[in-house]
Amino acid sequence: MSQSFSLVDRLAVGDLQTYLSRAGRVEDGSVRLIAGSGVLAAYTAILYPRGLLDESPTVLGLRTFALADAAAFDAVVPSRSLLDRLARVESQPQSDVGVVVVSLPHEVSTVTWAGISPPRGGWHAQGSTDAATLESAARNGIEEIAASIPTGTGEQLVQRVRSEVWGRPVEGLDYVPAGAAFAAFSLGFLAADDVVSLFETGPWTRLTTRRGHVLVRRKPWTLRA
Structure with missing residues (x-):
């Protein structure tokens, strides 16, 4: 190697x-x-x-x-x-x-x-969203988690709250969890007026901007019929 x-x-x-x-x-x-x-x-x-x-x-x-x-x-x-x-x-x-x-x-x-290896090919376009929608979902989630977790909370409860908040779908994007918005926002992949392209293959969703990609492996119960 x-x-x-x-x-x-x-x-x-x-x-x-x-x-x-x-x-x-x-x-x-x-x-x-x-x-x-x-x-x-x-x-x-x-x-x-x-x-x-x-x-x-x-x-x-x-x-x-x-x-x-x-x-x-x-x-x-x-x-x-x-x-x-x-x-x-x-x-x-x-x-x-x-x-x-x-x-x-x-x-x-x-x-x-x-x-867990995301696929490199076989992606199918699923429309798009905008950076403002994802940034709003990320900021709202961050605020909710901060308000729900008092100082000194145990790690197990902290993880449960985060899992619940970031596992919810972004409003208007039923198959995109809020955690994907959090990732795009935290990594600096979002900018005003950016179009965010959405792709899917199997259990994976990909959000793509000019600055990078976010890959999401969804739970089986969230998959499309």
């Missing part, structure tokens, strides 16, 4: 840093990196079930980056370790243009959500 990958320029390094930092504010864990055919796909987990009784949908963020090499790998690495390597690259004196080589951190093997 490749021990490094090459981004096309320092702007891409900055974009990857920003994406990982935003994801880390929600879930400070790991990132799944899949490289191949000149593209690096970086998946981060925003929501996922924490146990058999947890009804939370699996909600992943996805950003893609052009590669300047033929690296091919599928690795799950600690987000902080990758951010440290990106910061070291940024601190090195070099031209603002040109290829930037980033070394891969050591892999981790205990990340449950990383074993």
Whole structure:
């Protein structure tokens, strides 16, 4: 397996840093990196079930980056370790243009959500929504959770409240959970007047903007007939 990958320029390094930092504010864990055919796909987990009784949908963020090499790998690495390597690259004196080589951190093997692989093809368009609708759903959910969870609440109750709030559908989008809106908002994928395209394949829904993708694996009882 490749021990490094090459981004096309320092702007891409900055974009990857920003994406990982935003994801880390929600879930400070790991990132799944899949490289191949000149593209690096970086998946981060925003929501996922924490146990058999947890009804939370699996909600992943996805950003893609052009590669300047033929690296091919599928690795799950600690987000902080990758951010440290990106910061070291940024601190090195070099031209603002040109290829930037980033070394891969050591892999981790205990990340449950990383074993769920979203499909790469077979997506069917399901219309669109707008950024304002998703941002409103995200803000409303954040406010509801903050109001429902007093200081000192146990982790089990906190997770139950979050699961309930983020598992509800966005108003007018019966098959898009509010957790998808939260992910798009938290990752900085929404901007005023943006059109958000919706796609589906099997149990998966994808929300796509110019800034990135949100992938949702829905529970079986939410699937269309």
